[in-house]
Amino acid sequence: MAEGRERTAVDLFCGSGAVSAALRRRGFRVLAAVDNDPIACRTYKLNHSKTRLLKQDIQLLNPAKDRRLRSIQSVDLLVVCAPCQPFSSQNQKRRGDPRAALILEAVKFAAELKPSLILFENVSGLAGPGSHELLTELRTRLEAHDYLLGLPRRIDAADLGVPQRRIRCVMIAARTKAALSEFQQANFSAPRSTVREAIADLPALASGERCNRDPLHFARDHRAIVIQRLEHIPHNGGSRADLPKHLQLRCHEGRATSYSDVYGRMCWDQVAPTLTTGCTDVTRGRFAHPDQDRAISLREAALLQTFPKKYKFHGNASEVARQIGNAVPVTMVEAMLPALEKIMDLPS
Numbered sequence: 445m446a447e448g449r450e451r452t453a454v455d456l457f458c459g460s461g462a463v464s465a466a467l468r469r470r471g472f473r474v475l476a477a478v479d480n481d482p483i484a485c486r487t488y489k490l491n492h493s494k495t496r497l498l499k500q501d502i503q504l505l506n507p508a509k510d511r512r513l514r515s516i517q518s519v520d521l522l523v524v525c526a527p528c529q530p531f532s533s534q535n536q537k538r539r540g541d542p543r544a545a546l547i548l549e550a551v552k553f554a555a556e557l558k559p560s561l562i563l564f565e566n567v568s569g570l571a572g573p574g575s576h577e578l579l580t581e582l583r584t585r586l587e588a589h590d591y592l593l594g595l596p597r598r599i600d601a602a603d604l605g606v607p608q609r610r611i612r613c614v615m616i617a618a619r620t621k622a623a624l625s626e627f628q629q630a631n632f633s634a635p636r637s638t639v640r641e642a643i644a645d646l647p648a649l650a651s652g653e654r655c656n657r658d659p660l661h662f663a664r665d666h667r668a669i670v671i672q673r674l675e676h677i678p679h680n681g682g683s684r685a686d687l688p689k690h691l692q693l694r695c696h697e698g699r700a701t702s703y704s705d706v707y708g709r710m711c712w713d714q715v716a717p718t719l720t721t722g723c724t725d726v727t728r729g730r731f732a733h734p735d736q737d738r739a740i741s742l743r744e745a746a747l748l749q750t751f752p753k754k755y756k757f758h759g760n761a762s763e764v765a766r767q768i769g770n771a772v773p774v775t776m777v778e779a780m781l782p783a784l785e786k787i788m789d790l791p792s
């Protein structure tokens with residue numbers, strides 16, 4: 445603990461609260477969180493009732509004047525998980541996306557809250573050449589408040605004990621060069637975890653079936669043709685390449701390599717593919733259960749994102765899938781925190 449007291453954090457772009465869940469597991473008190481999505485905010489409140497949640501557009505917040513933030517005394521860690529769509533290779537229209545600039549909103553919080561450390565997390569595109577200008581702007585603005593911005597590191601959540609391949613860009617801002625170099629050298633690793641470890645103990649479900657003990661563990665009601673296709677996909681890692689001709693999708697004819705993950709099954713003893721907001725739809729990626737003829741359930745998706753087993757979500761199925769797909773894996777953040785705590789304790 446920092447000088448015998450509880451560590452504290454503020455969670456910007458908190459979404460449904462995965463980062464806050466990780467912080468709290470490590471003993472942090474999350475003093476405040478910001479997000480403007482009303483559905484995600486309700487989920488956040490259901491799980492983190494003690495945190496002061498500011499449900500509004502971050503661009504309209506003025507931390508220097510806002511009573512709710514001005515009362516905050518001391519912050520160890522400011523976490524900034526700005527929207528990733530502007531940096532994502534999956535987004536064809538990302539150039540000129542005004543959401544890219546939202547990351548700069550972190551600076552006014554740094555200026556007011558003066559955290560020991562700022563952690564930025566985003567998709568790996570944030571470390572690419574297309575984001576160079578924006579990062580230069582972020583660096584310049586942070587320097588005006590005595591923070592140095594470090595170089596981005598690409599980290600695969602699978603190397604940090606998450607049962608999912610999810611390559612992210614993480615970087616810090618801190619007051620000293622020593623802090624930045626400690627971050628570059630930090631060995632972020634944890635034993636690998638698999639799909640089996642995450643979801644094998646959940647009750648089996650047929651298409652359209654619900655588990656009466658868990659409202660999030662239900663299977664999509666697939667159309668008959670979808671079930672027929674799934675029945676032909678070999679268990680444990682099979683793909684649409686295994687479909688007989690009469691079950692192949694017209695739009696895939698002659699395209700063996702593009703969209704090859706569509707209708708694919710996960711493998712029990714490997715990590716899952718990167719979960720997206722379409723993670724319970726077999727037509728949007730390798731999101732079929734390893735050996736049941738259905739897409740994974742929302743609970744299975746949440747567990748593959750390492751949300752706690754009993755995490756509650758607000759919203760309808762597609763709203764919950766969006767929150768899960770947008771989340772930072774809880775275990776990934778948790779595994780990084782010991783190294784980050786060491787950096788917070790360096791003299792500034």
Ligand SMILES: C[S@@+](CC[C@H](N)C(=O)[O-])C[C@H]1O[C@@H](n2cnc3c(N)ncnc32)[C@H](O)[C@@H]1O
Pocket residue numbers: 456457458459460461462463464478479480481484500501502503525526527528546770771772
């Ligand atoms: C990558 S997600 C954050 C994930 C979250 N940190 C977690 O752990 O689950 C980005 C979040 O930014 C929020 N957001 C987008 N624009 C915003 C704005 N103008 N003001 C506040 N929040 C915003 C979205 O609602 C979304 O929840």
